[in-house]
Structures are given as structure tokens and as C-alpha cells.
Amino acid sequence: MTWTTRPRSDLGSGLAGIVAGPRGPRVLLIHGVGLRAEAWGAQIDALARSCRVVAVDMPGHGDSGHRAEASLADYAARIAEVLDGPSLVAGHSMGAMIAAELARIVPGKVAALACLNAIHRRSPEARQAVAARAAQLDGRTTGDPEPTLRRWFGEEETPARAACRDWLTHADPEGYRAAYRVFAAEDGPEDETLRGLACPALFITGGREPNSTPAMSRAMAALAPQGRAVVLPEAAHMMPMTHAEAVTAELARLVDAAFPETLADRS
Numbered sequence: 001m002t003w004t005t006r007p008r009s010d011l012g013s014g015l016a017g018i019v020a021g022p023r024g025p026r027v028l029l030i031h032g033v034g035l036r037a038e039a040w041g042a043q044i045d046a047l048a049r050s051c052r053v054v055a056v057d058m059p060g061h062g063d064s065g066h067r068a069e070a071s072l073a074d075y076a077a078r079i080a081e082v083l084d085g086p087s088l089v090a091g092h093s094m095g096a097m098i099a100a101e102l103a104r105i106v107p108g109k110v111a112a113l114a115c116l117n118a119i120h121r122r123s124p125e126a127r128q129a130v131a132a133r134a135a136q137l138d139g140r141t142t143g144d145p146e147p148t149l150r151r152w153f154g155e156e157e158t159p160a161r162a163a164c165r166d167w168l169t170h171a172d173p174e175g176y177r178a179a180y181r182v183f184a185a186e187d188g189p190e191d192e193t194l195r196g197l198a199c200p201a202l203f204i205t206g207g208r209e210p211n212s213t214p215a216m217s218r219a220m221a222a223l224a225p226q227g228r229a230v231v232l233p234e235a236a237h238m239m240p241m242t243h244a245e246a247v248t249a250e251l252a253r254l255v256d257a258a259f260p261e262t263l264a265d266r267s
Helices: 037-047 072-080 094-105 124-136 146-153 159-170 173-185 191-195 214-223 244-258 260-266
Strands: 009-012 015-020 026-030 052-056 087-092 110-116 201-206 227-232
Touching (some): 026 037, 037 087, 037 159, 087 094, 094 173, 110 244, 124 173, 201 244, 227 244, 244 260
Parallel strands (some): 026 087
Antiparallel strands (some): 015 052
């Protein structure tokens, strides 16, 4: 598919997002650093057939303003303001960190949690590498996107790679730096947070993901009372785009687990 810019809705609190689907279970989608709500394009189209889907532009990204957010708690609190009732909350990369934090601070609004390509206890080498990348950001430019694209996609040029290049190149430099600094400083959800999850929780990553590794997803799933780990063997970091059908199927399965009355209605 192509990832063209879509119309935005004003979600309140200075946040914008793509809203799709007339009714049904609520689904909130949160993208990663430097991206936009369109990164969830395939999931928006598929899930909106039976769900009310909101894909938010993270603060300082897309059409969402930045309010000097300086911690993961700041990002989660901002998005919590527009979380409208019990929802499946799914996040990718930094968005997964925010999603897990939302499950901690507003558990009554998180009916199910999906953490895609989420980190959990980085190695010393990984912590050093991500900190070095954060230190290079000056808030005036977003820098050369190619090293990031190589980590995410390898060398082959694809429509998904081209879309991410465009988003990274045109991201707000200050919003990008602020988010990346938070991403670099975090080490994944606290064990206490994971043990305290009272909802179904999916931790899914790619078998070719060197940073948000399969071992990390399995460790988080083992801590969550209703946790489940899924590894897509051929996927890497941008699997919502590169392995859209498999990711969407897992999210739909989670919707059914969180909202069984919807599944019964379809029977």
C-alpha cells in the first residue's frame, strides 16, 4: 500500500489524529519517534470495519503540538486526556512505552494492551548506542535519516522505506529531539507495571529486530498475568508497515479477547 497523508481530526488537548470507523470497540494507535499516524495506515483501514479507531499523532509529531514534554509520564498524561473510554491501546516502539504507561496510570481506560517492537532492559551496548544518537540531535534539524532507515529496513528501497524517509525528513526537529531523548532514557516498562496489568496484553516483535528483540517481548509477556508473546520471524522494526496483515490479525484477535461481546455479535 501507499502511505499518503490523511485528513486529521482535532482530538482535543492540542492533539491531532486520524479517526476512522463509525462504531464498535475503541482502538487507540500510537506511533514511534519521528513518524506519523499514517504509519498505522493498514491497521486503520482493516480495524475500522468493525472498530472505532483513533491513530494519534504523538506530541510534537504530525499535526500535534509539543508542550515541552520531557518524560514518558508527560507523553502518556497528554494522550490520556483524549483516551475516550475502555480501549485497545496499541503502541509501536516509543508508542509501546506510552501505551504501557497508559495501562499503568489509567487502567480503567485500557481494556487491552499491545506493545509492538518494545524494548525491555537494553544491553549496555544498546543503551550506549541510543544515547549517542540522542546526543547528536540539536533541535534544529532531524539529521540524515539513512542510518535509521538502514536499521529499520536494510538497503532495499520500498514504498514503506520511502514513506518513513519522508516523515523523518519533515518531522519537527524539536519535537523529534524531545521524544528521542525520552526514548533513549527509558528502559521499558517496570516489572511492577507488567505484573499489575489487569487486561490482555500482547507483546509482538520481529525475528530480525536487533533492538526490540524477541527475548524482550517474551520476558514482558511472562511477567504480565494475561501476557502473550508473538514473534514474526521475517519482520524487523517497522512490521506494522512491512508485515501489516500479520500485525492486523494479532490486533483483531486482541480486540476479540478484550471485547467478547463484539465477537458474540458476529457469531
